[in-house]
Amino acid sequence: xxxxxxxxxxxxxxxxxxxSLNLILxxxxxxxxxxxxxxxxxxxxxxxxxxxxxxxxxxxxxxxACFASLLGIIIGFPSIRLKxxxxxxxxxxxxxxxYSISKNWVDLTRGPMGLPGxxxxxxxxxxxxPVWAYLTLVTVFVLITAVIIxxxxxxxxxxxxxxxxxDEVASISIGKNIARYKLIVFVVGAFFxxxxxxxxxxxxxxxxxSSFTIMESIAVLLMVVFGGMGSIRGxxxxxxxxxxxxxxxRFLGMPSSVAAPLRQMIYGLxxxxxxxxxxxxxxxxxxxx
Amino acid sequence: MGILKVNNLVxxxxxxxxxxxxxxxxxxxxxxxxxxxxxxxxxxxxxxITGFSRPTLGKIQFQGTDIxxxxxxxxxxxxxxxxxxxxxxxxxMTVLENILLGLKYQRGESLAAxxxxxxxxxxxxxxxxxxxxxxxxxxxxxxKRNDLxxxxxxxxxxxxxxARTLGTDSDLYLFDEPTAGVFPNTIPxxxxxxxxxxxxxxxxxxxxxxxxxxMDISDNIIVLNNxxxxxxxxxxxxxxxxxxxxxxxxxxSRRAT
Numbered sequence: 001x002x003x004x005x006x007x008x009x010x011x012x013x014x015x016x017x018x019x020s021l022n023l024i025l026x027x028x029x030x031x032x033x034x035x036x037x038x039x040x041x042x043x044x045x046x047x048x049x050x051x052x053x054x055x056x057x058x059x060x061x062x063x064x065a066c067f068a069s070l071l072g073i074i075i076g077f078p079s080i081r082l083k084x085x086x087x088x089x090x091x092x093x094x095x096x097x098x099y100s101i102s103k104n105w106v107d108l109t110r111g112p113m114g115l116p117g118x119x120x121x122x123x124x125x126x127x128x129x130p131v132w133a134y135l136t137l138v139t140v141f142v143l144i145t146a147v148i149i150x151x152x153x154x155x156x157x158x159x160x161x162x163x164x165x166x167d168e169v170a171s172i173s174i175g176k177n178i179a180r181y182k183l184i185v186f187v188v189g190a191f192f193x194x195x196x197x198x199x200x201x202x203x204x205x206x207x208x209x210s211s212f213t214i215m216e217s218i219a220v221l222l223m224v225v226f227g228g229m230g231s232i233r234g235x236x237x238x239x240x241x242x243x244x245x246x247x248x249x250r251f252l253g254m255p256s257s258v259a260a261p262l263r264q265m266i267y268g269l270x271x272x273x274x275x276x277x278x279x280x281x282x283x284x285x286x287x288x289x
Numbered sequence: 290m291g292i293l294k295v296n297n298l299v300x301x302x303x304x305x306x307x308x309x310x311x312x313x314x315x316x317x318x319x320x321x322x323x324x325x326x327x328x329x330x331x332x333x334x335x336x337x338i339t340g341f342s343r344p345t346l347g348k349i350q351f352q353g354t355d356i357x358x359x360x361x362x363x364x365x366x367x368x369x370x371x372x373x374x375x376x377x378x379x380x381x382m383t384v385l386e387n388i389l390l391g392l393k394y395q396r397g398e399s400l401a402a403x404x405x406x407x408x409x410x411x412x413x414x415x416x417x418x419x420x421x422x423x424x425x426x427x428x429x430x431x432x433k434r435n436d437l438x439x440x441x442x443x444x445x446x447x448x449x450x451x452a453r454t455l456g457t458d459s460d461l462y463l464f465d466e467p468t469a470g471v472f473p474n475t476i477p478x479x480x481x482x483x484x485x486x487x488x489x490x491x492x493x494x495x496x497x498x499x500x501x502x503x504m505d506i507s508d509n510i511i512v513l514n515n516x517x518x519x520x521x522x523x524x525x526x527x528x529x530x531x532x533x534x535x536x537x538x539x540x541x542s543r544r545a546t
Contacts, residue, residue, distance in 0.1 A: 151404050156389070156397030156414065159382075163390050166379035173339070173377065174391045174457060175365035184400055 005131040007247055009203060012138035013196050014239040016145045018223040019232065020192035025221070026229030026284070027153050028185045029165025030079050031088040034095025035193055035220050037075070038068040040102055040212035042194025043201035044109055047118045050202075057121045061198040068194025069187045071098070076186030080179040095217050103209040114208025118201050134203055141199060145192050150232050152188065161185060162230070215264070222267055226274060228284020237282055242267065291350075292317040292461055292492050293338065298347035300333055300516075307333040309516035311347070315461070315509075320483065320493045322503045325513035326536060331496045332374055334513070335463055338494075339371050340364040352460065370459035372450045374466050374496070380439040384430060387438050387449055388421040391456035424452040428478060444471040451482060462486060464495040468502060480506060504528065512536070 021035045045067045046060025055063075071094075078090040102109050109115065121128045121137060128134050152158055163171040164178050171178050201207045219242065227238020246263035254262065274281070291314035300308040308330045315321045323331050336342035338349055340361035349357045356364050370391075379387050395417065396402045397410040425431040428448040433441065438449060451467060464483070468476050483493055483506060497503050503510060504524040512520040512527060514536040520527060527533055 148404055151406055152400065155403035155406070155410070156395040156417075157400055157403035159386055159390055160398060162382055162386075163379050166381055167377050169341070170373070170377035170379060171390075172341075172361045173365065173371055173373070174453065175362045175393070176390075177360075177362045188400070 002131050005135050007244060009131070009135050009138050011240050011243040012135070012142045013200050013203075014220065014223060014243050015142050015236055016196040016199070017193055017220045018227065018235040018239040019145050019149050020189040020196070021220050022224045022227075022229065022231070022235045023149055023152065023161075024185050024189040025224055026231070026234075027158065027165065028161040028182065030182060030185070031084065031091070032075070032079075032186075032189075033088050033092040033221065034075065034098070034214070034217050035189075036212050036214075036216040037095045037098035038071060038190040038193035039197030039200065039216075040098050040209075041068045041071050041190075042197030043207050043212070044102060044115075044197075045194075046198040047115050047201045047207055048108065050119050051115060051117070057119060057198070057202045061195060061202075064198040065191045065194035068190040068197070072186040072188075072190025073183060075190075076183045079182050079186065092214065092217075095214050099209055099212055099214065102212060109209070112208060112210075114206055115201075116206045118205045118207065120205065121202050138199055138203075141195060145195070146232060146236075149188075149192070153230075153232070157181075165230075219267065222271055225281055226270065228281030231281065231284040234281050234283045241282075242270075291315060292352060293494070294350040295334075295338065296348040296350070298334070298337060298349065299345045300330075300337055300342065301345045306516050308337065308344070311513070311516065311518055313511050313518060313521060315492060315494050317492050318487065318490050319508040320487055320495070320506055321509045321511065322507040323494060323496045323511050323513065324498075324500075324503055325519075329513040329536075330516040331513055332465060333516075335371065335465055335496065338364075339369060339463060365457070365459075368460035369463065370454040370457040370461075371463040372454050372465055372467065374469070376443075376446050376450050378438040378446055378450055378453075381437055383435050384425065384438055384441070384449055385418070385421055385434040388424050388453050388456055389417055391453035392417050392420060393456075393458055421456065424456050427455075427482065428452045444475045447471050448475065448478070451479065455482070455486075459491070461492045461494065464493065466496050466498065468497065468499055476502070 017035065017039060021032065024030050024032045042064035045064035046057055049055040049060040049063060050057050075091055075094045079087055082090055103111055128137060153161065160171065160176050160181055163176065164181060168178055223238035223242050224235065226242060227236065228234025246266060249259045249262060293315040295311060295313050298308050298311040299306065311334065323334065325331055333342065337344045340356070340359055344357065348355060351367060351369060356367065379390065396413055402410045422431055422434065425434060430445060430448060438446065441449065447467065447470065451464065454462060467479050471479065480502065486493055507524055510522065510524060510527045511518060512533050519536055520530045520533050
């Protein structure tokens with residue numbers, strides 16, 4: 001039972017990541033490949049604040065999300081000038097840089113040794129120890145994220161985002177300052193990804209750079225594409241399936257040394273099948289270009 | 290009274306002079322046609338005026354202010370709307386959404402308003418939808434409101450693009466070949482849209498290859514050849530201008546006939 005709840009918590013954290021990337025990739029059409037970097041900043045910020053300065057994880061979560069947003073501005077800037085493959089490479093590069101910093105700035109992050117003993121969230125003096133309590137917390141954050149992102153995309157603001165995805169030149173021709181919109185989207189997307197990172201850190205209570213490799217960014221990207229770009233429900237489905245499905249491998253009695261690489265192979269295979277059979281994702285309408 | 294003044298405009302593309310020392314004025318409230326053979330620099334001139342391309346030299350003034358170095362969206366916000374030769378719609382969005390995007394001054398275009406979902410914003414969105422439906426009616430496509438722009442025919446897409454531009458409520462409209470590739474039975478709709486705009490005191494500058502249309506609706510015609518202005522005047526004058534006929538037909542073939 002506890003194991004099942006654990007899987008749901010992890011799914012919830014991935015749903016937040018997927019929703020926030022969907023805003024950038026699915027709705028605005030920006031091919032961002034370094035999404036996990038925002039979660040990395042959020043996770044490390046709130047963990048270091050809690051461990052070194054005794055700051056409450058609640059405040060750390062907010063500060064971490066804001067730091068992630070700052071990084072969003074930095075990563076967002078090239079997206080104003082670059083397009084397509086070049087932009088994908090630039091964001092990929094940023095993802096690698098953030099990973100390298102977390103690994104090599106040993107004074108701050110303890111590098112590959114990671115940060116152990118991160119405190120859990122507490123509520124009126126009680127630590128959120130039981131798994132179900134943490135699941136409730138994550139569910140609340142998932143719902144907040146989903147409602148806010150749904151409101152953003154289902155509005156004149158969101159309409160402009162989609163217009164940028166469809167045809168930037170046309171969007172400019174009717175007076176939309178698309179550079180501004182792209183930056184805002186990065187800031188918002190990074191903010192929620194930062195929250196996801198912080199939720200993860202205070203749940204597992206240990207983080208190290210291996211949780212924030214480029215493979216994780218690609219996994220989140222797959223969840224967006226798999227569920228459906230430009231679809232909120234798609235993000236839920238994509239994250240749930242791609243988190244839960246590989247877990248089933250455990251029940252086939254496979255050792256983790258086999259299951260881990262197999263997970264990536266399954267991801268790859270699923271993506272190939274999906275691109276051939278249903279390029280718009282499971283319930284998306286927008287086709288990957 | 291010139292709403293738009295173009296002074297000594299030059300645009301080089303890797304040594305080729307696409308626009309060469311071009312100067313003209315567009316009179317407020319008039320319909321001005323920009324004509325010339327293929328490759329004479331008409332669309333380049335449009336791109337320079339609307340800010341999509343930076344001039345090598347020269348100055349462009351719009352409503353009395355210098356807009357030469359402004360970004361396209363800033364030029365748009367000063368009251369200049371345009372369409373494209375190769376129609377630019379948002380293909381995987383509905384026809385209604387395409388039109389709504391053109392409407393100016395939407396509160397919901399700010400992030401905070403979108404998240405809070407203020408009642409003012411929702412009411413404005415309803416009003417805008419009514420306005421967008423009116424625009425769809427003028428082009429006779431109100432039945433297609435929920436179809437994807439992608440699914441429309443070429444002529445319908447041309448109309449939607451023009452309707453989207455109408456919604457911007459600009460002072461000067463630049464139409465790049467509005468009738469190209471459109472069924473002949475749609476052309477009267479297009480022409481009545483342009484004449485309605487003029488009746489409302491708007492200014493129109495358009496590129497067109499169909500000479501009958503140019504002669505019928507223009508107040509003033511500017512003729513380009515090789516990036517240079519070779520003639521300018523009302524239709525009656527241009528029709529009998531030797532230089533223009535030479536540019537269009539070629540000297541030799543005219544002598545032969």
